[in-house]
Amino acid sequence: MLEFFGDIGHAIMVPLYYAVSFVLVGVHRLLSTFLPADGGAAWVLSIVGLTLVIRAALIPLFVKQIKSSRNMQLIQPKVRELQKKYGHDREKLAAETMKLYKDSGTNPFASCLPILLQMPIFLALFRMLDQASKKDKAHGFLNEVLAKQFGDSKIFDLIPVSGTFLKTGGVTAVMVLAAFLVVAMTATTFLTQRQLMSKNMPADALSGPYAQQQKMLLYVLPVVFAVGGIAFPIGVLVYWTVSNLWTMCQQFYVIRNNPAPGTPAAKAKEERDRHKAERHGLKPDAQVAQAPVAVVDEKPQPLRQQPQRQTKAQRNKKKKKR
Secondary structure (H helix, E strand, O other), rough: HHHHHHHHHHHHHHHHHHHHHOOOOHHHHHHOOOOOOOHHHHHHHHHHHHHHHHHHHHHHHHHHHOOOOHHHHHHHHHHHHHHHOOOOOOOHHHHHHHHHHHOOOOOOOOOHHHHHHHHHHHHHHHHHHHHHHHHHHOEEEEEEEHHHHHHHHHEOOEEOOOOOOOOOOHHHHHHHHHHHHHHHHHHHHHHHHHHHHHHHHHHHHHOOHHHHHHHHHHHHHHHHHHHHHHHOOHHHHEEEEEEEHHHHHHHHHHHHHHHOOOOHHHHHHHHHHHHHHHHHHOOHHHHHHHHOOOOOOOOOOOOOOOOOOOOHHHHHHHHHHH
């Protein structure tokens, strides 16, 4: 039975091995034109390039995630009203909540799509690099020669890219770099979630089940990554840290330029727009909208009078005079 599930898992992972190794090997070949192919710098930068390609491909899903998260925040007052109204009837509450999601165009699962899609890619990269460093095992386009090359590569000819915090190979620098990357990975995870909650959530959305879930993730996810990170190879830590930095910068840009209404980020944007308009000698949009409309004092026009209808005799008499 275990072998059966193992075969299914392997069949699912094989396409991911090919996709991940295709980008990784492609970037590595490009970098090998001006960097030593067997050097740690070429492989680390290849992992960075892989991360950027994957995150760029996930931008459409990130946009859906932002929209879904924003809608979830904005409809929380309505969700609480439904909970008060139908709290005694779970089936009715579930039906009305799903109807509210549908009417507002909100998909509660869309906010999880980017991380759910990244996890299989992360697992494929982890297994591929871990087995390449330990067994020189080939996966996809990462053949045995490249796998051995990766396993033997070192940063500054000192720190193996395949080294972990737990397995330093007697090199203190491995532990130092791994610890730094674990802390960076944990900190960026925390700051990204904190940024969303503190700047792009309205005050009335900071209470209730959804807000409690967000607060729980704020502290649970960094701990999970910190505990698991000590077993990750340095190459995998580089991938996850760069991915977190991308997420934090991408989220900062979206929150700054397209914040949710009624949030601190929205107020900050209004303030920036007002200062920008004042510097250019223009009125902000809000002042333009509130400006009184000038009333033109026009003289009333006289009403148009319809001509009186003439009889046939009067018209014939008029013709004779002509």
